[in-house]
Amino acid sequence: MSSDMPVNKLDASGIVAFDLIDYKPDLEVVVFDIREHLYMEMIIKEKEFRESVGKMDYTAFHGKAVAVICSVDAIIPPWVYMIIGERLHAYAAYLSFKDPVELETELWAMNVNNVDLSAYKDQKVVVRARAGIPPALYMLAAKRLAPFVKTLMYGEVGMPKVIYKK
Incomplete structure (x- = not known):
């Protein structure tokens, strides 16, 4: 009998997820x-x-x-x-001359800009694909993460699309 345990390829890939939804503003x-x-x-x-x-x-x-x-x-x-x-x-709590969608995107971008990205240093990082996230936030995530990460990807951990590789 073989004692080989199945290997979880997702865990073995070493890919770390960055989920923009985690930084959605709480403010109404x-x-x-x-x-x-x-x-x-x-x-x-x-x-x-x-x-x-x-x-x-x-x-x-x-x-x-x-x-x-x-x-x-x-x-x-x-x-x-x-x-x-x-x-x-x-x-x-916050005030701006913008339509509500633009204001929410601005607050969301402020949250993303305040994230400490040191945990992503030299990692393979995938920015999770999510419906309803403004494209500007994906652009911001790429700008912020690229200087830190070894590989920047988009999609899901199991099937990412490579965006940038050092």
Whole structure:
């Protein structure tokens, strides 16, 4: 009888996975639409705008990432963004003039940029393929990992596509 144990080829490959989903932001992204504070949903009238944002309850934005948008085509003077920023600053965990998807991608990229990659030094690393991850994050992962890794791959540990090899 043979005492040879089966070898797990995945474990033997020495490939380490880097999963972008692990760095998805925890912050809930909510929208602040300037349109709701425009006169006739078209223009800024300073007095009416200041009254509108002054009587607003900002507690719904507490601890959240706020995507400031204007869902109508209107000319918004820069001081409007300053007023909105000043009002939201005390409540929002993060604030930017971006649509919600762009804001989430920005937060996600910040998380990826803050990862300590020393554990991946001289390793064979596969960036896992996942649905719904913005392409910009795959580009960022390649940029960040390439200087550290021996081999950079994409896909799954069992069937990766080689991207870069030292």
